[in-house]
Structures are given as C-alpha cells and as structure tokens.
Amino acid sequence: MFTLRHLGYLVALSDTLSFRRAAERCHVSQPTLSVQIRELEAHLGIQLFERTRRRVTLTPLGREIAERARGVLRASQDIMDLARSASRPLAGPLRLGVIATLGPYLLPYVLSAFREAHPDLRLYVREDPARRLVDRLREGELDLAMVDMPVDIEGLEGLSLFREPLWLAVPRGHPLDGQRRLTHSSLRGLELLMLEDGHCLRTAVLKLCDGMGAREHTGFQATSLDTLRQMVASRIGPTILPALYVAAEAADDDQISTIAFADPQPERQVVLLWRPQSARKDEFREFAAFILARLPAHVTAENHPLENHPIPGQRPP
Amino acid sequence: MFTLRHLGYLVALSDTLSFRRAAERCHVSQPTLSVQIRELEAHLGIQLFERTRRRVTLTPLGREIAERARGVLRASQDIMDLARSASRPLAGPLRLGVIATLGPYLLPYVLSAFREAHPDLRLYVREDPARRLVDRLREGELDLAMVDMPVDIEGLEGLSLFREPLWLAVPRGHPLDGQRRLTHSSLRGLELLMLEDGHCLRTAVLKLCDGMGAREHTGFQATSLDTLRQMVASRIGPTILPALYVAAEAADDDQISTIAFADPQPERQVVLLWRPQSARKDEFREFAAFILARLPAHVTAENHPLENHPIPGQRPP
C-alpha cells in the first residue's frame, strides 16, 4: 500500500509538472521525490507520468489518480482539522475568501473584534470573484467563503447572512439629487456606470437595470467600487453602489449623493459557504453569529441554512 | 501528519474494541497497535478511545474520526483498484453480493463462463437481503450488488438488468392447474404462501396480492424458495415463484404446476449497483453485458443507467 506522503508527492508533481519545483513545495530534495514517485508507480503497477525530453506530463490514468489523491488528502486534512478544532476551537489557520465588493467594507467591523475574541486564530483573508471563491472552497484551499448570490453552490453548504441594499449614486446637482426615495421608474432611461465582467455585483445591477428601464453606460467599465465612485464624482454618470460600501467609504464624499430606493429595495443577498465535509462547521456558525451580531445599519440580517433556501441551480452532487 | 496505517489501526480498533483482536486483524502484534494508537492520539492531540477497566470504548470524537478514516481508506483502496483495474482488467478479487432468491438460479448460467473468460478474476459471491447488500456496498465491503427493486439506492449508481416474471405455483390438481394464462382476477380470495420478512420478493408478492385480491397465508412463512416449493407440493397452498427459480429448480417437479400471468405480467426488476466512486465501473459494465448476453428465457432484458430511471426515494446525497 502507498502512503499519504506518496499521494502528497503525486499531487505536487501533478500541479507543478516539475520534479524540482514539486520537491521544493514538499520541502524535500529532488532525488527523494523522484524515488518516491517511481516507487508509487511501482506499487500501483502503472505509469503516472511521462518523463520525456525535458517535459513531464500526466498520463490519463495519472490525472484520474491525482484527482482522487487530492480527495484523500483533503479528507485527511479534515480529520486533522476536526481534531484540532475539538481540542482548541477557533485556533489555528482559518482561510476566508470574500468578494472584493464586500470584504473591505464589512470585515473591518468584524475581524479585529473576532481576532481579539479568539487570539489563537490566524485568519487569512483572500479576495476573488465569487465563482473562483467557491471553486477554491471545493478544492479545500479555502475553509469559508462569503459571496453574494446567485452563485452555483452545488455540493456546498452554508448560511444566508444578510441582504445588502443597493443605492443609486449621482453627482451633486444631478436632477435626482435631493430625492428622498427612488421609485421603480426613477431610473428610466438612465445610463449607469458599472463594474467590469466577473463581479457578481455587476450581474445584480444588470438585473436591476432590466427591471427599471435603465441601461449600462457603454464605453466605461470600472474595476473597483472606488473607481466607480470617482467616475461618478467626475460627473461621467450615475451608478449603483452597495450600502456597506457607501457607509464605509462614500458617506462623507461631498461630490456625490447616494439615494436609497423605496421598498421593495433592490438588494443583494450575502451568504457564508463551506464544504459539507468540513470539520469546523461549529466554528463557522460562531463566525456567522459574530458577523450577524455586529452588522452595520442599512443591511437586513438573515440567518437560515442554505439547504432550505430555494436557489435555482442548487442540487446535491 | 498521521499515516494511512494509523487510520487502519484506528478503524480496526473501533470495529473490535479490543487491542488484541484489532492487532490480529491488522496482522501486527498487540504492543505495536497499542503504541501506534497512542501515537495517533498524540499527533491529533485528542483522546480517541477510553481505556477503562477491561473496557475499550470510543469517545464521540473518536467515533466521528473513525468514520472519516473509513472514508479515507475506502478512497485509497479505490485508487489501488483503479490502478490494478487499468493494468490488469478483470483480475484480482471482485466481491459480488446477490439476493438469495436470485443468486443460485441466475449465477450458474453466468459465473462459470465469466470465470473462464477472465481466469485471473477471483469472484467472491455473498448472499444477503437487498437492504444489507446496499449497506455493505456503501461501506466498501462489496464491489457490486445485484438486487431487486424497490430498494433505497441513494448514493449509488448502476444499471437496470432485466425484469423477471412472477409465476403462480399450485399443487397438481388444484382448480387453477391447467390454465394457460392467469388473469387479473384469477387469484381473488387465494391464500398465498410467502417468504418471511426481509425478502424483497415478499414485498413484491404482497403488492401483487393487493392488486389481485389475494392474501397472505397466515401461520406459515418460508425461509427459502425451496421450502416454499415443498410446502406447495405438500398441498398446504399455492404461492408465487420467480421465473428463474422455476426454470432452474421446479420445472421438472411433478407435484406442482407453475402458471404464468397474462400481460401485463407481474414481475420484479433486477438491477446491478455499485458505488459511484468505484474504480472498476468499466469492469462492472462488462459483467452486466455478460449477464445480459446469457439471460435465460422468460426474463426481459433491460439495459439502461439507473440515474435516469424514476425510482421513488432516489436522491443524491
């Protein structure tokens, strides 16, 4: 029988396709890794890699086995996590992924207090588009992901956290400036500045436009909410900003005005996701409770399991 | 990090709750296993077992981790199987489970020829009720199960093989003896001898009774089809027998008559099941094709994946 170590080498080599770099990643010497891979191939009685003239490539069978090896290592890591989580809850590394349009404006409210409450916790936060975050979560590279819906959460589990209103941002002096509440038809004909493709928020805003008769401002696409705000301040046009961003960054900007919509407000739903096999669900739920207890104004807390939440495209594997 | 060997010891000890027997099962000495379990506990930083006064018991956390360890070992075994299956297809051990009312009457047609075609295959056949077979399949103790529906196949995958007609068996001279085809109402008021609880066939026959106005013969429950046939021969009453049993065992019995039903014939559906993670699906499909090519008369071949087959209660995990 092979060992978990063999599987680790296999995965490292299948990732890097270089004995040298795989050995580095595993913190062993290149000959060690060479020998162990050869030994694994001998044990299994099959060829996993083709080493041909300066090129290392996976055989189809090697690819399949490397994929399964990843699963075995992930499950082993889960066992370690479960043990550590039981002996010292909320200690050790916790890898949290969050979308870029939310993290910097929500987490400051929460993380410093959370770290204080759990000093042994080492919290790694990573920003990425929602789709990539859930992929990384499935791969086991993340423990936890905070994303906005809709996103394909097949094979994942989680909680709905809150709904964040979307507000209109216009330059000072804009015809809509001064309105207390926007109605369904206030946006008709407006050209809205938007984020570039890949952001979930863009999708949400496009849907909003559709319903309210507005359209995308062609020719400009922003890469961040800050850019978007500066474009509004430069009087290029109005845009839609999420409430937490406005509260954190744009509330005292005297060049733009932000206006809420009348009910039913457009909003985006923010959820917290983890793998169902994860060993640290209790910790994740505590983290969720921590967030919910410290939610800034303007957002509407929710707190129900995602299993029972009707999300199109959700289906167990 | 622990090793797969540690996990094997953990699973063995959690199964036996005795260091001595667990060591035996692992083919190591008792001190070796003692030391390794202690080491695993030290590595994980938690207590897995309570050793108290002649009693070894799992802690709750130990139970959870042992369960996960089983999964890791199963996945590792799958990798081994995949490799062996690729290098020498249809070689090595193949553990097949089959229900008792089918195995002895179908497999003789198939197995000797299958063994001849694949001499390196070591085929272990085990008989059990369908429910236990699918449980063993999920545990990884079986590679393949041949059962009749309905059975809960959640989390499993497979093929529908064939539909086997159910025939009425009556003592010679019974009023129904001599009829060519039974109609829907032929059985009205009849008291049918049945198998004891737990057999899928019993369930199928009960459903049949319901539809045809017959009832169960109270006071007698047989434990095998052979017993059932002898009871019919002893003129205790009529019964329902599956066609393959009749063809194999009861065709030349001059004390009983077997009579088929008019269309739509009552029948039971026989399926072949495996774990979706199994490494040997190709071999299983070949086995299925082998069976289908050698099906005895009277049964109706089917051959479609079970995923698309509407079976109540089927739901992915």
Added chain:
DNA sequence: TAAAAATACTCCATAGGTATTTTAT
C-alpha cells in the same frame, strides 16, 4: 553547456518484533 531528472550511497527515524510489567476483574 546548462538544466533537469535519475542513480548511487549513506544515515537515521520509526514501525515492528519479543519480553516483560502493570492493571483490573
């Protein structure tokens, strides 16, 4: 010739064994 993988060898950590002690019924 330079860079990468394979080979040769040496060493040591550790899993495994046997013998023995401890503990609990």
Added chain:
DNA sequence: ATAAAATACCTATGGAGTATTTTTA
C-alpha cells in the same frame, strides 16, 4: 489468577539526504 493493555528495548526497513551521472535542448 488471568487476561488484556502498557512499557521497555532491540531490530530492520525505508525515507531522506548528499554527491554524482545521465540526458536533452
């Protein structure tokens, strides 16, 4: 007193290292 687990100690396998050779672009 007996049976089971723990401890002590020794052995040997194999995983890891360094040094070197082979291979190919």
